[in-house]
Amino acid sequence: DGGITQSPKYLFRKEGQNVTLSCEQNLNHDAMYWYRQDPGQGLRLIYYSQIVNDFQKGDIAEGYSVSREKKESFPLTVTSAQKNPTAFYLCASSISTGEVYEQYFGPGTRLTVT
Amino acid sequence: AQSVTQLGSHVSVSEGALVLLRCNYSSSVPPYLFWYVQYPNQGLQLLLKYTSAATLVKGINGFEAEFKKSETSFHLTKPSAHMSDAAEYFCAVSETGTASKLTFGTGTRLQVTL
Numbered sequence: 001d002g003g004i005t006q007s008p009k010y011l012f013r014k015e016g017q018n019v020t021l022s023c024e025q026n027l028n029h030d031a032m033y034w035y036r037q038d039p040g041q042g043l044r045l046i047y048y049s050q051i052v053n054d055f056q057k058g059d060i061a062e063g064y065s066v067s068r069e070k071k072e073s074f075p076l077t078v079t080s081a082q083k084n085p086t087a088f089y090l091c092a093s094s095i096s097t098g099e100v101y102e103q104y105f106g107p108g109t110r111l112t113v114t
Numbered sequence: 115a116q117s118v119t120q121l122g123s124h125v126s127v128s129e130g131a132l133v134l135l136r137c138n139y140s141s142s143v144p145p146y147l148f149w150y151v152q153y154p155n156q157g158l159q160l161l162l163k164y165t166s167a168a169t170l171v172k173g174i175n176g177f178e179a180e181f182k183k184s185e186t187s188f189h190l191t192k193p194s195a196h197m198s199d200a201a202e203y204f205c206a207v208s209e210t211g212t213a214s215k216l217t218f219g220t221g222t223r224l225q226v227t228l
Contacts, residue, residue, distance in 0.1 A: 004157075035218075040123065040220060040221075041220060042204060042218040042219055042220040042221050043158075043204065043218040044218075045215070045216075048215070088155075090157055090158070092157075092158075101208065102148065102160055102163055103160075103216060104160070105150075105157035105158040105159070106157050107156055107157045108155070108156065108157050110155070
């Protein structure tokens with residue numbers, strides 16, 4: 001079955017540690033995205049990548065880093081510089097359907113930092 | 115810059131009643147508009163999308179939305195609510211020419227009561 005997988009579902013870390021969230025897709029999509037979701041704030045874009053070896057900052061990139069070495073994979077690292085890392089993180093991917101880039105989402109990773 | 119406003123963070127309806135979730139957008143160019151649904155601790159699922167082909171868009175699970183340019187609105191409706199419709203709903207906008215970037219509203223949580 002084609003889709004997007006994120007692992008793990010729940011992740012716990014101590015403050016000051018870097019942590020990497022996994023996102024893999026087998027949809028053959030060119031573009032991939034990372035969002036952060038907090039209660040009452042909707043989804044906010046962290047980083048996105050339209051092709052391999054290239055990515056752009058979103059609206060809240062500070063304290064995060066990404067890589068795109070393979071088309072299928074787009075891991076997100078939450079660094080110790082991120083002041084409030086506890087949140088629900090969603091990965092998405094998209095392919096152009098004509099001019100429209102509808103996005104497909106993974107199941108998410110809930111990160112708790114204490 | 116594009117933006118989305120969802121009026122009402124919480125909406126409660128009785129089972130069998132009309133569902134109306136409001137979305138207003140701001141965009142400097144013709145927009146593409148989307149409605150997504152999110153069940154607890156899951157990713158987002160696309161309900162429907164507006165891509166300028168037709169102003170009344172039908173989606174999955176009996177939902178539909180009407181694009182009204184004069185009101186800059188894209189409200190989501192369903193004639194008869196079902197208990198399984200209880201979830202959080204997000205409206206999103208994408209501008210033509212900025213391929214890939216979605217801006218999300220803050221979401222509306224729909225409660226369905228007996």
